[in-house]
Amino acid sequence: MTFSDDEIERYARHLMLAEVGGPGQQRLKAARVALIGLGGIGAPASLYLAAAGAGTLRLIDDDAVSLSNLQRQILFQTPDLDRPKVEVGGERLTALNPHVQIESRPVRLSGENAANLLADCDVVIDGTDDFETRFIVNAACVDAGLPLVSAALGRWSGQVSVFSGQPCYRCLVPEIPPDAETCARVGVVGALAGVIGAMAAMEAIKLITQAGDPLTGRLLIYDGLMATTRAVVIPADPHCPTCAVG
Template structure:
């Protein structure tokens, strides 16, 4: 049940017919993992904590650097040199003391991904290297957990929802793609934000979109992005959705 304080805190959610009291109860009961407490994970975590998601698991082994502060808005200047998950946990508890924060200062790999993601209802991946993204995707598929993935670079960003795990027992024609259907292998010219740069506010846009899609999935509101990808062009101020077909030969969710 929601306390009187929680009903006041989430009043604007409760007014929405797509969320209401029942949807807010679902948010309170939800367990969400955020892999990467950086440019995308920071704004996503802030909005999910503010939304009343009951349990947030933060997974990141990095420390705060001054170059992070241009976009990783959960941190402050005095946090430089401190573990990201610890400082983020402190900030999120100040924002909403009703949210339980599970800070895991670990680097997610193929070896520990299933253990780190076990027991959650939803995973947000805001990492910027393909090895970690592949490990997160494989674990989510194996655990039958929905994955929301985001990426940014320079002025462009993208968000996608992957539900290959929850549909892996359905007939072939009804199954949905996984992240490896979209990116089968690490691109030969793969670049990180540290190499090409990124405008700070873009990380806020895409991270907020990831949080929005997570809220929709938890509350069963609106239309899911599963099977599509949203592409955002910050310089042109436009966005478009494109279909993302499942690859029957995918090494994770297909016969590869």
Template sequence: MADLSDAELDRYARQLILKELGGAGQQRLKAARVALVGMGGLGCPAALYLAAAGVGALTLIDDDVVSLDNLQRQILYTVDDIGRPKVEAAAARLAALNPHVALHPVAARLDTDNAPSLLEGHDLILDGSDSFATRLRVNAAAVALGIPLVSGAIGAFDGQVAVFAGHLPQAPCYQCFTGPAIDRPGVSCADQGVLGPTAGIIGAFMAQEALRALTGFGAGQTGQLMIHDGLSGRMRRAACPKDPGCSVCGAACGLSGAAISR
């Protein structure tokens, strides 16, 4: 278990006094490696909270550059970052927040071919991408690699977060939730708009579920979908049952290209 320095003991003092977390939990966070897919509206707040909490290593995956219309909700960036690769700007901001976190920016779009190599070796994956096809690829890789997945999505005033562990026999994966991997049009924030704080709310929930999964505090949320209705201000929870016939997690799945591309 990773030892905590005097500076880290001071930095994380408010977490260390939580009996559900304590020194052992903080050490688990320091030893953890988390991959974030998408450094947009969800990835920004999630990364800030994970870095602030002391997760030992963060891999930031995104091929986009910062644009002016990102700044309404992507809170890691400033006007000085416009035109800069998001992962580069994000890594610089997170390093300034917490120098104890190892940051690995990857300026690439996750696809069928690179998903296994980009995600392998991590303890947890956070998917904040805005592409349905990318979410399916991330899920298939997570199942094949045996890595828990925290998935978030937002649109307009609404958002949702779910935790999947499709590599476990009784746990659902993301595709159990969405159904068969048919072609379906993606709907982005550019199409339907999004309220900035909605991204913050869901990104923060994603970070909380990641910290819960990494340290084990509280009740497990695997297979539970949390739904935020920003117009009413209400939150509700729904169960995500496992699909025994799921083409991704319904049977043993190795690191084959077919498994990753479903």
């Protein structure tokens, strides 16, 4: 796989990194990343992945841009109101990097279509905000053997983790919490989406380029109010309904 003169200049800062270099950038160019949800996490993550030269971005979201999105979803602008997110996102990401292929899927991921929507992908980023969809995404990734970058945020804090086999997301969250919160219910500071979305993109880039130590089996928790982070190990649940063997 070769790079054009434009790509060599565009990715120069990657190419000089020992952990990425030419081989890593080629892996990025060959990769297909699925982003489930172009919201607070998916919007900034998609921008950084496009800028990084991820070869194909599959955008999965059935939502349209609303005014309340613009406080944190930096992929969109005021004139985009009421337009499909994947349509606007595709235009912005192509404008940022025309070398990236965009696959728009203006549908809601479900148990019936998850396997088809994630087919042929190398990495999945889940930025959805409801546990039912997260469980479906997790099960589809476990079945397909796909690494899953899972991220969430609310109020002033966020979290990022990578799941690949065991443990899986259901080992962390076995059942839907009865007091589950969403940004619409409890609020979220806008800049937090940029922090967590960038972290999700970082983990995807590490997985693709085989650089560093991804957050596989670990949960990174960021507290924006206190400006602190901590990482905890996620143990595999031997009774997990999704990934337990036997």
